[in-house]
Amino acid sequence: MVRRIDTRLAEQIVAEATRVLLFDINVMDETGSILASTDLSRVGSLHRGAQIALSNGSDLEVDKAMAKRIPKVKPGVNMPIFVDGEVWGAIGITGAPEEVRQYGKLLQVLAQMILEREALTTELRRNQRHREDLVLHLINAQGSFSATELENMANRFGVDFSAFWFVLVCDFLHPKTVLNEALEDIARAQWKLSQHIPQCLSARTSHSELIILDQISISATDHCMAEIARERLFSITNLIDSSGKLPLTVSIGVGLSGITAFNHSWKSALATMQAGIARRSNLRERCFSFYEHRLFSALSTWAGTWQATEVMRPLEILKAQDRARIELLPTLKAWYRHGGQPNKTAEELRIHRNTLDKRLKRVNELCRINLSSTEDYVSMYIALQLDAP
Structure with missing residues (x-):
């Protein structure tokens, strides 16, 4: 059975609670096993009071008289912890019920807030992984998914195949780049994109490379596509630059629509990166558009x-x-x-x-x-x- 409350979260709840409360605190999983406690000798043992509270789905107050009748139980208040309407575990505060009751409710709310925040963070991370998986499948021309499966997955994230899309390649590689620094800059870039251009999807393809899928929200023709590509190229580069520490090189591929647009645009962005670096007039030039290197990009595979x-x-x-x-x-x-x-x-x-x-x-x-x-x-x-x- 997978615990909904792990030891790390339980210890965090205890640490947060003991910053303001002087009472002993216990955090139990859904079976009543103590995961974290101010009394380290109790960690790993079963908490009978918590088991009763979990079984009934309601608070259990234990006074001195009840504590004498139930083995290994101390006076206090034990409360189930609910997250999204489900019982995830229990929390207990030791002391006379009339003294700790008011603190127990605050403690219960604190625990629920910490667990809800963790659940939301986990869901966001899972969602981000799904978004990155989608990006990788799109640029690699579907992979193991059928066109219908891929379209259903894309619809979940608002990816409209009938719209025009650009693929951008961001390279954080530099002769003096440290691996961790590049990974941190990529993470910062993805966070910045999610905050300011939420319709963009991105995925890390190596320790120094980030792929971005950028949708054009207006109808475009081939005549104005070059101008739009240049504007998007510099806009996204400046946004990433504002959050990063490392120099980066960015290229943008051809703007297309349809399920095959992503693979085509990605390949043209890679070729544009190669062409731009080979033909740039000075080393400070770092933004390259397919529309300014169209022929050489097409010839790069030769x-x-x-x-x-x-x-x-x-x-x-x-x-x-x-x-x-x-x-x-x-x-x-x-x-x-x-x-x-x-x-x-x-x-x-x-x-x-x-x-x-x-x-x-x-x-x-x-x-x-x-x-x-x-x-x-x-x-x-x-x-x-x-x-x-």
Whole structure:
């Protein structure tokens, strides 16, 4: 049988009571066994007075005369402890009933308050675990649940599959991060989210990573999705920052609706994190949106594949030939930055248009491509993205 009152809670009740009362206090479980007492010699023994009170479901006052008739019973008042209408145990205060009766009622209320608070905390923790389980099942594309089971579970927490959702990845990892500090920051972040953005669901996926599911409460189109994503990214980052101690990096994935949206958005957020870190201009940059790294995020899974090798081949030839002069590759990158506009490219490089044309012609010759061709233009651009540091 699982005790509703454990030793820790019983000792807490006794400790709280003895701060204001000078009488002996006993806390019993639902069988009448003493879990905690000011008289340590009684811990573990059965309290006959408590058993009677528990059996009757009402207070039992024991005076001197009754104490003589019942073995191992002292004068006092024994009261059942009710939580949500159920008897969880009993509490007793030793002394003449007429002297301790008024304190006994206060003691009973104190015990019930402590147990109700613990029950609520336990329920909140259980609820949080269920929320985290749901998040993990959603981002991992259902797992062991069917679509119907997952939808029923989601409905319990107000997750509407027809709404648009973003998945954010928060990374608390830092070269000097201590494990406990990261875990504490993640816990603080989850508490902050629950207080200020209760519709968000979150789950810890490692000792340094937190996943957040953020719902858009307004109807959105692809045209404004990038703007919404950026606003949510910085809003949530600032909220977490206000409660944490460690530096963090945050990415947000694509906003989608439907049961598969979470897995898709989560994967795009992970790819965006990788792309953002690889392409950031300075180490202080820490917020990355899928909509600002769309292509590179999509290409991140190409790393090490034969497709990437083939796309990169012309660029590798250019890098090998350009190693000594160091002019063709920077010229090509500048040309792409300006969308192939020769005047702006030449202006940035401070060279003549004819010089630019000669360099681009040399790129075509070395790489055996034609940058005027749409296919070669796009292929070389992708190669440059894959080659980004």
